[in-house]
Amino acid sequence: MSAQVRSLSKTTKAGPRARRVRLRVDLRYTALSSPGADAMRIVLTAFLIVLAVAGSARAGGMLVETGSAPARAQWTGCYGGGHLGGAWGTSDKWIPRTPGGAFEGVSLGGHDVDGFVGGVQAGCDVQLGNGVVLGIGGDYGWAEASGTHPSARETGVFYHSEVEGLGALTGRLGYASGNLLLYVEGGAAWERVSYAAATTQIGTAYRATDTREGWTLGGGGEYALTEHLSAFVEYAHYDFGTERITLDPQFSFLPTAFVDIDDTANVVRAGINLRFGLGR
Numbered sequence: 001m002s003a004q005v006r007s008l009s010k011t012t013k014a015g016p017r018a019r020r021v022r023l024r025v026d027l028r029y030t031a032l033s034s035p036g037a038d039a040m041r042i043v044l045t046a047f048l049i050v051l052a053v054a055g056s057a058r059a060g061g062m063l064v065e066t067g068s069a070p071a072r073a074q075w076t077g078c079y080g081g082g083h084l085g086g087a088w089g090t091s092d093k094w095i096p097r098t099p100g101g102a103f104e105g106v107s108l109g110g111h112d113v114d115g116f117v118g119g120v121q122a123g124c125d126v127q128l129g130n131g132v133v134l135g136i137g138g139d140y141g142w143a144e145a146s147g148t149h150p151s152a153r154e155t156g157v158f159y160h161s162e163v164e165g166l167g168a169l170t171g172r173l174g175y176a177s178g179n180l181l182l183y184v185e186g187g188a189a190w191e192r193v194s195y196a197a198a199t200t201q202i203g204t205a206y207r208a209t210d211t212r213e214g215w216t217l218g219g220g221g222e223y224a225l226t227e228h229l230s231a232f233v234e235y236a237h238y239d240f241g242t243e244r245i246t247l248d249p250q251f252s253f254l255p256t257a258f259v260d261i262d263d264t265a266n267v268v269r270a271g272i273n274l275r276f277g278l279g280r
Contacts (some may be wrong), residue, residue, distance in 0.1 A: 073179045073224035075133050077277020080122040085269025087117040087145040089238070090262070091161040091195075094149075097244060097258040109152035110262075113163055115145030117267055127176055133183065135172035140165065141267070156200040163265060165192035166238060168216045179224040189216035189238045191263060195245055206247035206257055214240035214263075222273070230273045238265040 092110035096103050123137020146162035167190040174183030190213055197206040220234025240263040247257040 073176065073181075073230075074277075075125045075127040075135075075174075075176050075181055075224075077275055078122070078124040079230070079273040079275040080120070081271055081273035082118070082120050083139070083141065083232075083269040083271030084118040085116070085141075085267055085271075086114075087141075087143050087163065087166070087265060087267045088112065088114045089145065089163070089265035091147060092262040092264075093242060093260055094159055095260040097260055098255070101257070103153055107152065108154070108159065109149050111147040111149035111159070111161070113145045113147040113161060113265075115143060115163070117141035117143040117145070117166060117269065119166075121271065121273070123172070125172070125174075131176045133172070133174040133176050133181060135174070135183075135185075136170070137172060137185070138167070138169045140167040141269070145265070158198050158200075160196040160198065161261070161263075162194050163191060164194060166190070166265060166267065168236070168238075170216065181222045181224075182219075183222070184217075184219040185234075185236075186215070186217040189214045189240070191238065191240050191265065193263065195247065195259075195261065197247060197257075202251070204250055205254060206249055208245050208247045210243070210245055212240040212243055212263060214238055218267075224275075228275050230275055231271070232273065233270045234268070236267045236269075238267070240264065 090110060090112055094108040094110055095105060096108065098104065119139060119141030121137060121139035123135055125133050125135035127133045143163045143166055146160065148158055148160040151157040151159065168187060170185040170187035172183050172185040174181050190211060192211050193209070195206075195208045195210070196204050198204045216236050216238045218234055218236030220232055222230050222232035224230045242260050242262040245259050245261050247259060249256060
């Protein structure tokens, strides 16, 4: 990959027109002092929204005939709802694998990504007699978490990634105590992500969009607010390993390039579930 970008920067004349070309790479997150800072602010905002909605639901008896939470929730049943939170992670290694290219097999650096995620979830739980809760669920979040780094070995070259979506299908093991359910969960995960390589002379030279497979592991807590409404806060770690990405050239004189990229993500989210079957 870097061979084409570097050779391009050598053969392109840096005339007035070239100097006027602006680098079309989003550098908004490179100045962050701590990855996840904005994500945590988003989570706190989401949590306050959940508390406000939950308070209105309890005060108004929304979705509940009795207008109060069950004395001891039974978590057997299915649910669906929405969530909002923060996302952060890494896009690491960036090792060129273009045959014959410069720096083949050598890392060009990596960067942190940071942003938000919001989406939907659904699933079913079964509560056993000893308070143990078993469940299965799925979720998908539309995300906007991006980052950029300058090449560790090239001048005027930048690499960018943006997480556009995160999905998972997980199993859940929890323990219920009254209206509170504490749980751990894990399973298969998917990531929708886009990549780009750009130079200060010609702008974006390569692009790629990929759906990556991996795994997720996390946990959280859920509280029964009413007979049909619950609120939760949870954390999930995602690992998508290292995958070879095919970068499509944006100019006809550039060949296709290949690069190995290692992606991870973390999400903290708060949400509300509408439950069917939650009762005493």
